[in-house]
Amino acid sequence: MFVRSPSSSRLQAVLTLVPVAFVVLSVYVGGVLWAAGISFTRSSMLPNYRFAGFAQYINLFSNARWQVSLGNMALFAAIFIPATLLIGYSMAAMINRGVRGENALRTIYLYPFAMSFIVTGLVWRWLLDPNFGIADVARKLGFENASFNWIVNADMAIFTIIIAAIWHSSGLVMVVLLAGLRGVDDDLWKAIRIEGIPAWKAHLFIIMPSIGASIATALVLMSLTVVRLFDVVVAMTGGGPGIATDVPAKFIIDHMFERQQVGLASAAATTLLLLVLVVAVPLLYLKDRRKGAAR
């Protein structure tokens, strides 16, 4: 320890942290607890405190729009996370081999992430517009029957959002994984070549396991994107056609501020929080454990 008396330096640290701790406790934790409390009341337009038990939750899960939202989120996660991981990892592995113009490529790959999700959504909305987008270009090039109308097709619209989100996030995942790959010992690559291990096996069984901490980080970041999914949906489809591309975050905001069903929205928000905890806690634990075992 330092020569200075431990109690005074401790006091300083405590004093410095008090404002932050206050904000965190009152705004975040307080807000979460309050919302959870409201979800057990009959609140509709304005919050009130008449206890309603699980009535809002029963309402919520019998609500078709909420069911669609949850289904969309699950589908989104099931495609977005593996695809982004695969694309991000492939790009990182390619760059890590020492291609020419590495810095330029890294910037290009990361560029989509620098854009707001709203802008990403608008760009893809125009690109995929059946009348003015890629389909139109194809028609003008002479493919007169070309049509690509996923974005206005209730069954396919969610996939256009998934494509846009993958495009948006792959670069970030690449950067995170590239940092991990840079830490892989050169001798390990040499050993792999000497033993003649095919590239895909080497990546799957040797390299990926040795950058577990980076992969866990990428998974946490992608999980957050899944849960927060809102702006790109608003920008691309507005949740439509109909409610075909609705997602939980949009459901919550709509019910909280437009439909004035505060209790229902709170129940949805609390459900979402529980889902996040179920996913994030094991991942964070895994990450910590990996870090500990890395040396």
Added chain:
Amino acid sequence: MTGVQLRNLGIRYGQVEVLKGIDLDIPASEFIVLLGPSGCGKSTLLNAIAGLQDVAEGQILIGGHDMTNVEPKNRGIAMVFQSYALYPRMSVRGNLSFGLKVAKVAKPEIEKRVAHVAKMLQVEPLLDRKPSQLSGGQRQRVAIGRAVVRDAGVFLFDEPLSNLDAQLRSDLRVEIKRLHQRLKSTMIYVTHDQIEAMTLADRIVVMKDRIIQQQGTPDEIYNKPANTFVARFVGSPAMNFLEGVVKGGDAIVDGENLRIAAALSSPLVDGRKVIVGIRPEDMALQADEAALGLAVEVDVVEPMGAERMVWCRRGDIGLSTRTPSSTKVKSGDKVRLDLSEERLHIFDAETGKRL
């Protein structure tokens, strides 16, 4: 049994010539050590033999076949690395068997080989552990085991002991020597540690500045160094050097006559500048000031148990010598060093080459 031949090998990074005109003939079953300071090109040479490094010119023959452009896995080699390079999330058993599985070796054969190697290297109790649960010495044993299961004709070692502490290093050194005696494979071993080179090698290749300075048995390297670099690099503490001028068949060093005829094959002309080298163990320290030999003053005495290193000064010249612990000298004593004539090494002062 597999020999390795390098013919006029050249390696370039872009425009920079890293190695040039390397010719080396390694007979089957030989243990050869590439020795040199860092940056001398020894690891590059090893990587080229392994196929991990592109070759700009020349040829690499392994077992008589041209392997210059063959993939590493098809060269019939195995390699051990300084940082072990074990597969991190696999058990020891997984590490030993993964390469064989990939090469589609039959399962019973894999199990047989892994069991055999595990026994040979005493890693049987560790088979189900992960590398992160092993000590450095155990990891390197496993890495050596992974090389041995490949059943290769040629083993390449890239500074395998450099990350280990002194005790483990000497243990594993013996282990590697035993392994060579058992397997009788060709082994090519890169190190900057001259003790490893001396103890392990059948033949040492000393490299510096991308050039082979000398190759020969440890005995030849130690007793007949080809130039002042080799003389200084091999041996600890290093050989002492004295600058002198030839006169009447002797060398005049700092005003004293040194008889060098015994160390020379043919006499030198008067006036030629030479460097006289002598190893610390090849001179006798005489505490009697009136005895024969070079008059010096004791600078520092280092007790080393069985013997002492005595560092002496004579003007600007520093000389180190070994003496038995029974020799009682202390700093500041005036003593004499008796140099044994037939143990002198004479080098040309200009080129540094042995005369």
